[in-house]
Amino acid sequence: xxxxxxxxxxxxxxxxxxxxxxxxxxxxxxxxxxxxxxxxxxxxxxxxxxxxxxxxxxxxxxxxxxxxxxxxxxxxxxxxxxxxxxxxxxxxxxxxxxxxxxxxxxxxxxxxxxxxxxxxxxxxxxxxxxxxxxxxxxxxxxxxxxxxxxxxxxxxxxxxxxxxxxxxxxxxxxxxxxxxxxxxxxxxxxxxxxxxxxxxxxxxxxxxxxxxxxxxxxxxxxxxxxxxxxxxxxxxxxxxxxxxxxxxxxxxxxxxxxxxxxxxxxxxxxxxxxxxxxxxxxxxxxxxxxxxxxxxxxxxxxxxxxxxxxxxxxxxxxxxxxxxxxxxxxxxxxxxxxxxxxxxxxxxxxxxxxxxxxxxxxxxxxxxxxxxxxxxxxxxxxxxxxxxxxxxxxxxxxxxxxxxxxxxxxxxxxxxxxxxxxxxxxxxxxxxxxxxxxxx
Numbered sequence: 001x002x003x004x005x006x007x008x009x010x011x012x013x014x015x016x017x018x019x020x021x022x023x024x025x026x027x028x029x030x031x032x033x034x035x036x037x038x039x040x041x042x043x044x045x046x047x048x049x050x051x052x053x054x055x056x057x058x059x060x061x062x063x064x065x066x067x068x069x070x071x072x073x074x075x076x077x078x079x080x081x082x083x084x085x086x087x088x089x090x091x092x093x094x095x096x097x098x099x100x101x102x103x104x105x106x107x108x109x110x111x112x113x114x115x116x117x118x119x120x121x122x123x124x125x126x127x128x129x130x131x132x133x134x135x136x137x138x139x140x141x142x143x144x145x146x147x148x149x150x151x152x153x154x155x156x157x158x159x160x161x162x163x164x165x166x167x168x169x170x171x172x173x174x175x176x177x178x179x180x181x182x183x184x185x186x187x188x189x190x191x192x193x194x195x196x197x198x199x200x201x202x203x204x205x206x207x208x209x210x211x212x213x214x215x216x217x218x219x220x221x222x223x224x225x226x227x228x229x230x231x232x233x234x235x236x237x238x239x240x241x242x243x244x245x246x247x248x249x250x251x252x253x254x255x256x257x258x259x260x261x262x263x264x265x266x267x268x269x270x271x272x273x274x275x276x277x278x279x280x281x282x283x284x285x286x287x288x289x290x291x292x293x294x295x296x297x298x299x300x301x302x303x304x305x306x307x308x309x310x311x312x313x314x315x316x317x318x319x320x321x322x323x324x325x326x327x328x329x330x331x332x333x334x335x336x337x338x339x340x341x342x343x344x345x346x347x348x349x350x351x352x353x354x355x356x357x358x359x360x361x362x363x364x365x366x367x368x369x370x371x372x373x374x375x376x377x378x379x380x381x382x383x384x385x386x387x388x389x390x391x392x393x394x395x396x397x398x399x400x401x402x403x404x405x406x407x408x409x410x411x412x413x414x415x416x417x418x419x420x421x422x423x424x425x426x427x428x429x430x431x432x433x434x435x436x437x438x439x440x
Contacts, residue, residue: 048363050363238265291324304318363399
């Protein structure tokens with residue numbers, strides 16, 4: 001979501017799939033809650049925060065997204081929250097949460113403004129950001145592609161162009177060689193299927209080219225995976241998947257099949273439950289109405305269980321998870337960001353207690369950001385009024401103190417019970433999420 005990503009571009013399709021699902025008889029008893037309550041996630045668990053370059057940095061370089069905005073296809077990005085200028089404060093805020101991981105992206109459009117040449121000043125600035133994260137006691141998680149590529153690549157057709165993979169890899173190898181010594185966690189391509197969906201939505205990609213883009217993204221991932229491991233044999237690499245409730249297998253599995261042998265951990269993003277009533281426009285990344293999508297915190301358990309079954313024993317990492325509000329206003333149902341965070345963490349602890357190899361969790365996002373077309377959806381632990389506050393003051397939400405307590409304790413207390421009880425028959429991952437539901 002961020003959103004995230006965010007952001008269920010294919011939520012309408014997921015809803016359609018969920019709507020036709022009719023559960024059969026229960027095939028197994030639901031997993032019981034651990035006796036004595038949920039245990040903490042332990043000292044080795046990686047708590048983190050997520051963000052992305054274009055959504056936060058400001059001073060945007062010429063890119064596919066600045067061109068979409070210039071063509072009137074999205075609201076102006078303004079200067080975002082000016083992470084480029086205020087990163088020291090944001091890194092401090094993250095460190096004060098007690099997190100161990102800070103995810104950012106290294107923007108190809110910023111570092112390679114022209115074919116064959118790189119911007120040394122931009123690279124030095126990224127050096128400063130990455131080193132600030134390390135000095136603050138956190139591990140960088142570096143994303144090589146968070147849906148943004150240079151304007152010169154956009155002008156020739158983006159991922160439709162046959163040289164896109166070659167040029168993407170040229171830049172990505174340079175970034176890997178520069179930052180491998182910082183021992184980051186690597187995300188090659190953010191939510192690849194949602195990436196394709198956004199390009200379709202914005203009109204940059206014809207439907208006929210969607211499969212080509214998917215295959216090229218998979219090729220880029222596989223080749224840079226090998227280069228990362230050549231640079232650092234013990235590196236941890238993923239391409240995070242935007243989980244689509246009710247339709248995960250049909251939506252993401254074709255990409256997963258192409259990269260399955262080159263994933264050191266499974267990066268899973270989870271935001272919403274199945275979407276039975278919201279329009280497709282309201283379900284798209286950055287579109288109005290994201291805050292109206294149904295929240296189902298136990299769904300994160302089912303999303304993790306889905307991939308734990310597909311990849312037994314492989315580490316799982318929630319790379320993005322959060323809750324949108326409309327311009328930071330309280331939700332009509334009274335559910336707060338702190339409620340949502342505690343409830344979600346409870347289900348992470350349940351997943352770990354039930355034997356899933358859960359490595360870490362990132363909250364999307366540290367601050368509010370440009371949500372791929374709008375500033376109305378707010379996901380930040382710190383809210384920022386980009387359109388009305390020239391100072392871009394970071395204002396803590398109720399979840400800041402809660403997250404700090406969670407990271408110190410390793411989770412919610414053993415006797416915690418979610419604010420919202422799990423559904424008896426969830427359609428997040430049918431049929432298992434209905435036939436084998438979790439209970440409190």
